[in-house]
Amino acid sequence: MNSTVMKKTMYFFALPALLFYCVFWIFPIFKLFQYSITDYNGYAQSFNYVGLSNYKELFSGSTLGNSIGNTLMYTLVSVVVGNLIGLGLALLLNQNIRGKGFYRSISYIPTLFSAIVVGFIWSYVYMPDSGMIASLLRMVGIPIDNLNFLGSYSSALYSIIFVEIWKNIGITMIIFLAGLQTIPNDLLEAGRIDGAGKWKLFRNVTLPLLATSVTINITLSIINGLKAFDFPFIMTNGGPGDSTNTLVYSIYKMAFTEQLFGKASALGVISFFIIIVITIIAVLTMNKKEVSA
Template identity: 75%
Template sequence: MNRTVMKKTMYFFAIPALVFYLIFWIFPILKLFQYSVTDYNGFSTDFNYIGLDNFKDLFASGTLGTSLWHTILYTVISVGLGNLIGLGLALMLNMNIRGKGFYRSISYIPTLFSAIVVGFIWSYVYMPDTGMITTLLSKIGFNTENINFLGNYSTALYSIIFVEIWKNIGTTMIIFLAGLQTVPKDLLEAGEIDGCGPWRLLRNIKLPLLATSVTINITLSLINGLKAFDFPFIMTSGGPGTSTNTLIFSIYKMAFTEQMFGKASALGILSFLFIMVITGIFVLNMNKREVSA
């Protein structure tokens, strides 16, 4: 078989993937742009083109600002705290301790459950009066009458962020652990001979060699945070009030609850652009750091 025939054959096999890509990716995005400048309600075939009114309403009503702030807060805390805890667990479970295989398995278990299961479990854990946390607190003498983690405007979002971290900590830990096991032992021994303590070994040897693991973990947790929907939907339905409304949840609420599909499409475009810009900037910066490291 000559080269020309091989190239034609390769293009032929690429056609199904290209068709799939056009139908399920390009076409929906084009329809999203079309609906974003209409008053389409998601059901009626009659709708009007209203230009940029949907985008103006999003800015004027504060929906975009509120959802964006909650999403940024959700992402920053889950990325920062989740990776710190994951790195700490990986460092501990990389040590020569008894039963470390068991502890690694226990740490990874939450990752195996679906978000729906985790959300329902933690909803019961957080329940006022009869929840596990309030029950334990009352047993040791605390007054739990006014404790309502998911029903309090100031604690609901942070309670959900904790569940996000708990759910994904196993994946973060495993990736860091895999990176730590590739660090050459002779390099660590040389550092110890030179008088480096645990902190200097971590800062000067381990972390630079974990650059790829750091990039992977932060990228994954960044994407999870920016597209947060499942836990706000399952555990609080965006409440109390709008305290746990994220960008993706607001899109869902506008489209399927308030039947403002056109405005939801406009918010979807803005959310898509925001996520793409943030993720792109981060990946470029992290790649530069990896090269310099």
């Protein structure tokens, strides 16, 4: 088979995937941009083009700033805390300890549950009077007056972030664990012979060789944080007030509750660029560190 026929055959086999990509990715993005400059309400057959008025309204209101702030905080805490805990678990379960296979499985189990199941379970755990946390505190004699994790403006967002970390910690741990198992023992043994302590070995040998795993985990954590919707929707409906109102939840609320589909599309466009820019910056930064390591 000559090269021309091979190229045509390759294009033929790639065509279904390309059509799928265009129909379910390129076309929806095009429609999103189109609806963002209209007053479309989501169900009417006709709509009017209103130019950039949807964008002006978003930038002049408080919804955009509050949603961006909540989303960035959600992302920052889940990235930093989630990766630190995941790395700590991976380091611990990479040791030659008894029953480590069992502990690895236990750590990974939360990942297997759907977000809906996890959200409902933790909603009951956080219940002020009859939840698991309140019951445990009452058993040990700790007063639980005014204990309302999801009903407090100051604690609701962080309570949801904890659930996000708990659910995804298994994936983070497994990726770090896979990276740790690729590190040659000879390097670590050579460092010990040279007199390096545990912290020096970790900082100068283990961590640089985990650069790829760090990049993967941070990128996944950033994407999960920036598109956070399920737990704010299931556990608090964006409340109390607007304390857990993330970007994606704001888009849902505008489109399907307030029936401001055009305005929601404008917020979707803004969110699209925010997510793209932050992800690209993070990936480029991590890639530079990976190369230097």
